[in-house]
Amino acid sequence: MYAIELKDVKKVYRVGNEDIYAVNGVSLKVKVGEFLCVMGASGSGKTTLLSLMGCLDKPTSGKVIVEGVDTSELGDRELTKIRRDKIGFVFQQYHLIPTLTAFENVELPMLLKGISKKERERRAMELLKIMGIDKAANRKPSELSGGMQQRVAIARALANNPKILLCDEPTGNLDTKSGEVVMNLIKQQNEKGVTVVLVTHDPDISKYADRVVRIRDGKLIGQESG
Amino acid sequence: MESSSDKRAGEIMYFQMAFRNLRRNGIRSSLAIIGIIIGVMAVASIGIFGANLKATVLSNFQNITNEVLIYPAYSAKLRHGIVTTSGVTYIDKRTAERIVRLPYVKDYAFVCSNFATVKYREGVFGATVYGMDEKSVKKLFSVEKGSIKLSGSCVVGYDLADRLNLRVGSRLEIKGKEFRVAGILKEAGARFDVNPNNAIIISLRDFDKTFNAKGYSFIVVWVRSLNDVQLFKDAVEKTINAKEKKVDVFELKIIISKINETFNFVSRFLMAIAGVSLLVAGVSILNVMLMSTIERTKEIGVMLAIGAYRSTILKLFLLEALILGIIGSVIGALLSLAGGYTVDMLILHSTKYLFSVTTVFYMLEGMFFGLLTTLLSGFYPAWKASRLEPLEALRYE
Ligand SMILES: Nc1ncnc2c1ncn2[C@@H]1O[C@H](COP(=O)(O)OP(=O)(O)OP(=O)(O)O)[C@@H](O)[C@H]1O
Ligand SMILES: [Mg+2]
Numbered sequence: 001m002y003a004i005e006l007k008d009v010k011k012v013y014r015v016g017n018e019d020i021y022a023v024n025g026v027s028l029k030v031k032v033g034e035f036l037c038v039m040g041a042s043g044s045g046k047t048t049l050l051s052l053m054g055c056l057d058k059p060t061s062g063k064v065i066v067e068g069v070d071t072s073e074l075g076d077r078e079l080t081k082i083r084r085d086k087i088g089f090v091f092q093q094y095h096l097i098p099t100l101t102a103f104e105n106v107e108l109p110m111l112l113k114g115i116s117k118k119e120r121e122r123r124a125m126e127l128l129k130i131m132g133i134d135k136a137a138n139r140k141p142s143e144l145s146g147g148m149q150q151r152v153a154i155a156r157a158l159a160n161n162p163k164i165l166l167c168d169e170p171t172g173n174l175d176t177k178s179g180e181v182v183m184n185l186i187k188q189q190n191e192k193g194v195t196v197v198l199v200t201h202d203p204d205i206s207k208y209a210d211r212v213v214r215i216r217d218g219k220l221i222g223q224e225s226g
Numbered sequence: 227m228e229s230s231s232d233k234r235a236g237e238i239m240y241f242q243m244a245f246r247n248l249r250r251n252g253i254r255s256s257l258a259i260i261g262i263i264i265g266v267m268a269v270a271s272i273g274i275f276g277a278n279l280k281a282t283v284l285s286n287f288q289n290i291t292n293e294v295l296i297y298p299a300y301s302a303k304l305r306h307g308i309v310t311t312s313g314v315t316y317i318d319k320r321t322a323e324r325i326v327r328l329p330y331v332k333d334y335a336f337v338c339s340n341f342a343t344v345k346y347r348e349g350v351f352g353a354t355v356y357g358m359d360e361k362s363v364k365k366l367f368s369v370e371k372g373s374i375k376l377s378g379s380c381v382v383g384y385d386l387a388d389r390l391n392l393r394v395g396s397r398l399e400i401k402g403k404e405f406r407v408a409g410i411l412k413e414a415g416a417r418f419d420v421n422p423n424n425a426i427i428i429s430l431r432d433f434d435k436t437f438n439a440k441g442y443s444f445i446v447v448w449v450r451s452l453n454d455v456q457l458f459k460d461a462v463e464k465t466i467n468a469k470e471k472k473v474d475v476f477e478l479k480i481i482i483s484k485i486n487e488t489f490n491f492v493s494r495f496l497m498a499i500a501g502v503s504l505l506v507a508g509v510s511i512l513n514v515m516l517m518s519t520i521e522r523t524k525e526i527g528v529m530l531a532i533g534a535y536r537s538t539i540l541k542l543f544l545l546e547a548l549i550l551g552i553i554g555s556v557i558g559a560l561l562s563l564a565g566g567y568t569v570d571m572l573i574l575h576s577t578k579y580l581f582s583v584t585t586v587f588y589m590l591e592g593m594f595f596g597l598l599t600t601l602l603s604g605f606y607p608a609w610k611a612s613r614l615e616p617l618e619a620l621r622y623e
Binding site: 047051054056057076077080081083084085089091095096097098099100104107108109111112113117156157160 | 247530
């Protein structure tokens with residue numbers, strides 16, 4: 001079984017009379033525990049591809065199989081459950097909820113799952129400690145640096161113990177140093193067994209990956225080993 | 227892992243989120259709340275005032291619900307194209323005695339009435355003259371000056387005394403007979419049986435002598451309870467009216483219910499007009515929530531991405547509307563008490579009916595409509611928020 005398997009996946013956006021193939025026939029297998037890096041220029045389809053892997057969007061055609069489950073068969077609530085329980089997202093813009101503290105942001109996915117307050121608080125504190133930002137637990141995102149916000153976002157992504165972490169340019173808005181901290185934290189999770197798919201246009205990031213694939217105009221280029 | 231108590235523990239955090247979102251745009255939320263306050267206040271205040279107005283009017287008809295009036299049967303018939311009246315214009319004494327001995331009768335008063343010219347000093351005027359026994363007069367009316375004594379003397383109504391400058395001791399002449407004014411009655415409210423304000427009341431015996439009456443003009447009967455009204459009516463039909471229709475029974479209960487109906491209708495109508503202000507408040511909530519939905523598109527995308535059901539998003543936004551509604555409705559209902567007080571003071575010059583169950587009822591009703599309005603107008607934006615596509619919402623700039 002693969003963590004994620006894409007079978008000839010296409011995503012077409014219709015703009016006016018024109019069809020835009022954001023993802024154009026991608027087949028890809030991500031092994032359990034693998035750290036995969038998808039490299040591509042701006043507009044090449046990285047975010048779209050990652051969103052399809054994470055069930056944030058449905059492909060126009062093709063199949064997305066997550067942990068052996070064919071997601072094309074699933075309804076809205078089932079897809080939501082997959083996002084909630086099996087997948088963690090890390091975005092370039094952190095996307096923290098501004099009204100919630102760092103701590104509460106980490107609590108949120110667990111709240112959505114219906115986990116008890118006690119367990120939520122234990123787990124949130126544990127994750128903030130792992131990310132080295134437990135001292136900032138009660139601060140709002142606006143009171144945190146970019147690097148710290150991204151670490152809160154990673155903690156939030158890990159809240160429900162997902163097996164898969166999907167990262168969309170996680171260091172894109174960070175300075176080199178904070179970027180390194182964030183990448184090391186992601187790598188650390190990968191070493192603990194979490195499958196990581198990371199998309200970026202930054203070649204330096206590829207050194208953290210087990211495998212690199214390139215995307216251009218919605219298509220994978222180069223060889224696909226494994 | 228999931229248990230009901232855990233779910234409830236979770237709800238508190240949803241409430242916190244909703245509260246903070248409302249606080250984020252404090253001024254906008256406050257304006258929406260003020261709209262609801264005004265709407266609820268208008269609706270509830272008018273409801274309260276309407277109820278108090280009704281209570282004030284009905285207080286004039288107190289104790290008549292158990293009252294039944296019995297008139298001689300009087301029917302108009304068409305005979306050969308000419309309207310003729312048949313029957314008699316009085317109830318004969320034997321029939322009257324039979325009526326008041328029927329079951330269910332708690333108390334009664336025989337009443338004779340006629341219109342007569344009355345002489346006072348040099349003047350002559352017309353007035354209604356009632357013949358009643360002393361006990362009944364005492365039961366129905368109270369005296370302002372003098373006392374209620376009817377043997378050879380009379381009592382006069384407040385307005386009549388006022389108009390003619392009558393005093394206790396004044397002497398009136400009715401059909402050649404002289405009556406001393408023994409008492410002047412207090413002003414009485416509107417009644418359906420005896421209207422004493424412009425009348426003279428003498429004893430039944432004096433009435434007989436003066437007008438040569440053969441019976442009574444009508445009988446006032448008080449039954450034991452409201453339920454007995456119908457039973458008494460049935461009894462009259464079966465006994466007194468068995469062979470021929472001798473009397474008509476007229477229940478005052480009906481009048482009360484008509485007054486009730488009319489006032490309720492007017493009250494509802496005014497409340498509906500006041501409801502327009504709630505409608506405006508509803509539109510403002512709709513506006514606030516829609517703006518909030520659009521502004522928070524990205525956040526909604528994030529919530530969906532990390533595993534919120536669409537129903538959870540719907541719930542969160544409805545919760546915000548609900549909080550606005552609860553705050554606005556509660557404050558509005560409390561202020562409606564002040565509103566009701568003011569209108570009562572201005573129009574009724576009295577607030578004695580303000581603190582009653584009906585007031586609480588209208589406060590609750592105002593709150594109900596306030597909440598309903600916020601929920602209804604909060605629903606569309608909440609639904610819109612819950613229908614967003616996660617990726618599109620995340621990409622929204
Ligand atoms: N909703 C949409 N409607 C139309 N076109 C879209 C839509 N979303 C994405 N696209 C197009 O699809 C292509 C791929 O977009 P995508 O965001 O996946 O690229 P990306 O590699 O993530 O780019 P970036 O590095 O800028 O984030 C782009 O040409 C983009 O304009
Ligand atoms: Mg992108």
